[in-house]
Amino acid sequence: MTATESTPAGDPTGEPDGGETEPAAATATATQLPTRVPDDAEPQVCPYCGFTLPAGDQYHLHLGLAHYGQLDESNQQAFREAYSNEAESLTRFRIIALGGLVGLYFGFLLIYAVLAA
Amino acid sequence: MTGRAGERSTPEPKRRWRRRLRRLLLVAVTTPLVALLSEPVFAHAAALRGSTSSVEVPTWLFLTTGGGTVGASFLLASFVTDRAFIRSIHDWGYTLPAPRRVIAVAGRLVGLGVLVTTVVVGYLGPETGYRNLAILVVWVGWWGGYVASTYLLGNTWPTLNPFRTIGATLPSFDRPFPERLSAWPSVAGLLALIWIEVVSPLADDPRLLATTLLAYTVVSGVGTVIYGVDTWFDRVDPIARIFGLFGRFAPITRTDDGLSVRLPGSGLTDPGVVDGRAETVFVVAVLYVTTFDGFVGTGLWAALITAIVDAGIPPLAGYLGAYLAGFGLFVVAFRWAIGLARRFGHTYITRAALAERFAPSLVAIAAGYHIAHNLGFIIGLLPSLAVVGVSPLSPPQQPPVVTVLPGWISGLELAFVLVGHFIAVWIAHAAAYELLPGRLAAIKSQYGITLVMIAYTIVSLWIVTTPTVAPPFLGGGGV
Numbered sequence: 153m154t155a156t157e158s159t160p161a162g163d164p165t166g167e168p169d170g171g172e173t174e175p176a177a178a179t180a181t182a183t184q185l186p187t188r189v190p191d192d193a194e195p196q197v198c199p200y201c202g203f204t205l206p207a208g209d210q211y212h213l214h215l216g217l218a219h220y221g222q223l224d225e226s227n228q229q230a231f232r233e234a235y236s237n238e239a240e241s242l243t244r245f246r247i248i249a250l251g252g253l254v255g256l257y258f259g260f261l262l263i264y265a266v267l268a269a
Numbered sequence: 270m271t272g273r274a275g276e277r278s279t280p281e282p283k284r285r286w287r288r289r290l291r292r293l294l295l296v297a298v299t300t301p302l303v304a305l306l307s308e309p310v311f312a313h314a315a316a317l318r319g320s321t322s323s324v325e326v327p328t329w330l331f332l333t334t335g336g337g338t339v340g341a342s343f344l345l346a347s348f349v350t351d352r353a354f355i356r357s358i359h360d361w362g363y364t365l366p367a368p369r370r371v372i373a374v375a376g377r378l379v380g381l382g383v384l385v386t387t388v389v390v391g392y393l394g395p396e397t398g399y400r401n402l403a404i405l406v407v408w409v410g411w412w413g414g415y416v417a418s419t420y421l422l423g424n425t426w427p428t429l430n431p432f433r434t435i436g437a438t439l440p441s442f443d444r445p446f447p448e449r450l451s452a453w454p455s456v457a458g459l460l461a462l463i464w465i466e467v468v469s470p471l472a473d474d475p476r477l478l479a480t481t482l483l484a485y486t487v488v489s490g491v492g493t494v495i496y497g498v499d500t501w502f503d504r505v506d507p508i509a510r511i512f513g514l515f516g517r518f519a520p521i522t523r524t525d526d527g528l529s530v531r532l533p534g535s536g537l538t539d540p541g542v543v544d545g546r547a548e549t550v551f552v553v554a555v556l557y558v559t560t561f562d563g564f565v566g567t568g569l570w571a572a573l574i575t576a577i578v579d580a581g582i583p584p585l586a587g588y589l590g591a592y593l594a595g596f597g598l599f600v601v602a603f604r605w606a607i608g609l610a611r612r613f614g615h616t617y618i619t620r621a622a623l624a625e626r627f628a629p630s631l632v633a634i635a636a637g638y639h640i641a642h643n644l645g646f647i648i649g650l651l652p653s654l655a656v657v658g659v660s661p662l663s664p665p666q667q668p669p670v671v672t673v674l675p676g677w678i679s680g681l682e683l684a685f686v687l688v689g690h691f692i693a694v695w696i697a698h699a700a701a702y703e704l705l706p707g708r709l710a711a712i713k714s715q716y717g718i719t720l721v722m723i724a725y726t727i728v729s730l731w732i733v734t735t736p737t738v739a740p741p742f743l744g745g746g747g748v
Contacts, residue, residue, distance in 0.1 A: 185704070187617035195617060204617050205706070213706035217352075242350060242709050249344045256337050256344075263330060 391479025424516020436493030452547035584742035609717030637689015
């Protein structure tokens with residue numbers, strides 16, 4: 153097993169909060185961290201800051217959050233799609249989380265009620 | 270935090286096998302723990318340190334309720350997915366004018382005065398621990414009360430630190446500190462200090478305490494002569510490092526513009542709080558040593574160490590082995606949680622870099638646990654500290670103590686354990702949102718750390734509420 157390691161900190165283009173980016177860049181994700189890519193993975197390197205991400209949604213989300221103003225039309229479209237795809241699975245997750253909370257609450261309530269009886 | 274190089278050269282089947290073995294080990298370790306903790310006894314949740322009221326709830330239910338609350342706080346936090354909102358919470362704050370130089374000089378003199386008084390009274394005062402001001406100042410005033418002030422208010426230790434004041438007067442060679450040592454000397458120093466505190470009668474014997482303080486002064490004096498006062502106290506001294514971390518949690522901090530006020534814990538979400546593998550392990554060590562300090566006072570530990578000694582192992586070796594094994598367990602559990610964060614977070618960010626950003630959340634837990642562990646003890650002995658402080662060389666035979674604490678104090682202690690965990694869950698949540706572009710990936714990356722926190726809540730609640738027994742084979746050591 154070999155793996156490639158990189159530290160994008162030395163990259164001169166590595167400043168995510170350039171003046172021409174969208175305000176969204178101020179709340180984007182960290183891009184100055186060292187990465188390590190497993191052998192069997194298909195990484196995608198951000199052309200703006202050199203950050204390595206898994207290809208697909210994570211890559212498009214990073215592009216949109218950190219460099220939205222610099223993207224061309226197709227990449228902006230891909231970001232919007234990835235974002236709305238994520239919103240769907242997020243809604244699913246929230247329903248499960250709500251179910252978990254309700255389950256925890258009533259589960260404990262029942263146990264306490266049984267023990268108090 | 271190690272073994273990445275080994276991981277790289279291991280073939281796939283072997284790795285899978287190792288993962289299975291790790292899982293098996295995890296089950297083997299946790300199953301007896303849960304079984305032991307869930308004995309069908311009744312938890313005296315409110316019966317800490319002699320108070321008489323008790324909650325008629327089975328221990329297992331009481332403990333799982335605590336764990337469930339922490340799990341629920343993770344689920345609640347997962348509903349907050351707006352990055353701008355998460356960051357705006359931590360940006361809240363305002364600035365106050367900084368104290369003048371005069372106050373800093375006065376602070377240094379106070380720190381120095383307390384150290385000198387403590388050492389002198391330690392040698393000349395009465396030999397009984399609870400009548401000697403040195404014991405009361407160090408364990409009640411400093412380790413109990415003052416440490417709490419570093420996370421509840423702000424870190425004043427760089428000013429008060431008498432060892433630093435003494436070191437600053439000494440000449441220095443200003444030798445460069447070896448970079449490869451990183452924060453490892455602090456980790457070793459912290460483990461050694463708490464080890465000495467647990468196995469020696471440092472909490473009862475004023476002469477020994479005074480000698481230890483002198484030895485500490487000499488060691489930090491030699492350190493400052495070699496490396497310079499700033500290098501020594503910023504990079505090596507474990508106590509200064511703990512207070513630095515607790516100060517990050519505190520609502521008040523010193524900035525270039527003056528004193529800045531912020532929400533408790535929000536300083537821990539800044540990048541760079543923890544830098545490098547050694548500092549990550551140091552944070553885990555802070556949490557571990559406070560836990561071990563409480564754990565040696567439980568009946569479970571007494572049974573465990575008795576069994577170890579019965580097997581023919583010398584008591585001190587048994588204590589040391591269990592101490593280091595527990596530390597290893599904490600490090601492995603944290604590393605496992607970070608591995609899960611990497612897998613579920615769909616990220617290539619290295620484990621070490623992820624650990625640096627998730628580790629600060631443990632500081633909030635350590636702070637919550639510290640106050641829960643010490644609050645009753647401080648309130649109980651505060652009258653002693655005041656009375657003995659008035660006449661340190663001829664104190665009364667029986668200094669006053671608060672023997673019966675009101676029931677709500679223990680409730681407050683439990684609340685502090687839980688509040689520490691809630692803040693920790695939030696800090697981990699904020700860290701995940703700073704690191705990962707996917708909102709769902711950011712939530713899922715917290716699975717491991719949340720599970721570890723739930724397990725730790727259960728263990729720490731159990732330690733805080735279980736009746737205290739003197740650790741065997743030590744002749745009265747430990748607090």
